[in-house]
Amino acid sequence: MTVKNDRFSAIRQRLYKSGYSTIQEIAYAVSASPAIIRRDLLVLEQQGFISRNHGGAQIAEDAGGEVAFAIREQHNLAAKRYIAEAAFARLKPGSAIFLDAGTTVLQLARRIRLNPLPLSIFTNCVTLAQLLMDVGELKITLLGGRLRPENASMVGSLAEAALDRLRFEQLFMGAGAIAEDNCVYTQDEEEARLNEKMLSRATKVTLLVDSSKFGQRSTYKVARLNDEMDVITDQNLPESWTLKLQETGCRVQQVAKKNECYPGHPG
Template identity: 65%
Template sequence: MMKRDRLSAIRQILYSSGSSSIEEIAEAVGASPATVRRDLVTLESAGAITRTRGGARIADSAGIEVAFQHREQQNLAAKRAIAEAAFETLAPHCSLFLDAGTTALQLARCIRLNPMPLSVFTNCLVTAQHLMDVAGIKVTVIGGVLRTENASMVGSLAEELLDRLWFDHLFLGAGAIAEDLSIYSLDEAEARLNEKMLTRATLKTLLVDHSKFGRRLTYRVAALAPEIEIITDDGLEASWRQRLADIGCAPRIVAVPKGASEGLE
């Protein structure tokens, strides 16, 4: 395989899987580990990937999101623990909005396993599919432009519809929580819609695992504020816990079972 083709193949592997080891990439492209290491240096210099210990992952700054079904597996044990904690806050007959994040999807699965009468609104097609045949749950999908990377509906139509709705509880994910203590997204339309969501709910809960802290993506959603509850896992560094407490956003920390599979890092 020529180098140009090999670099393209490596990018595609990381796009599909999120991250891979050098050995896995070498086997997939038919090259030696030494050659793959040199290729990864080239791709990292171009901003396409980020090298990790023993492998690489797609770069946040590359502007490419990992396919939904693969991102769903990243830090899966933490996402499940966070979702279970969020489920404990639900009350029958309330109205919820679940965003298109993969941790909110885990909350939808908790609801499916332990159903109660709820009105669930979402902009995520996958979430709607998980709840559409559950007795006692009324599911509403807001319309808009389909964003295939996240299986979500976004755009001006979705934003206009939110202006006509009010929710008892919003559960929102985040692509990143940056050093400026703001929520960020990789996609402009998703960021605008998430910002609108935060203005349309009585209770606002951010579902975000520890890996999202200290990162920055392109589009700012909103600044963290005391009225936004944060549920995260016990992998969050003590310095971040203190910074959040200092602005009135002390997070609720949930324990991830020891030995649980974390999926892709």
């Protein structure tokens, strides 16, 4: 990513989190001169991300969902990339896999794009399908359904019906939250139903979850952790949670950095 793109991302995050900000406030937050920020804001306004007014800027009214997704993708980015690297090592050429709409799973898709291998990939994530659609080694199938803007995913009865006709060897799924009751949760009812259906159609399930998601709770339960699931997470997961996961029967891989596993856990 270029310095300019890094700055664009920082500006979008600043405005999404803080609301309206002056040029001076933005310049201080991203360590750039007011002149540079004025030029950046003009570009971001032309792209539809922000609107400028009264010597400052704010997120454009119709861009909130897209920016929120971009911010979630950047959160704990290094950990997500390490997790994606470990997941990539589990891919089997020629297999059929499902990649859900989680931001950590999107990092796996970015890793696949770097080193493609022949795969049939099913997904309900529009962003992920667009990322991989021109990679010749891949066969991409995007589920139909209702578009959920918050994470560019397809959900609803049409997507669920499509899964009834599918069976895939590997499912790589993220999690909005994993609560103290050892259950996976999400904030959307339709997404919860679709994720539950994904789990029933996969031979092997691997959850890609960075450590910040553990000990959290959202509204709708997806499923209880069990001995048919693998979990790949990062080294910052507390030992108490590692033990809890092992008690559920989950196979846990804690990734410390690229191609290295946390001591005492399978590679």
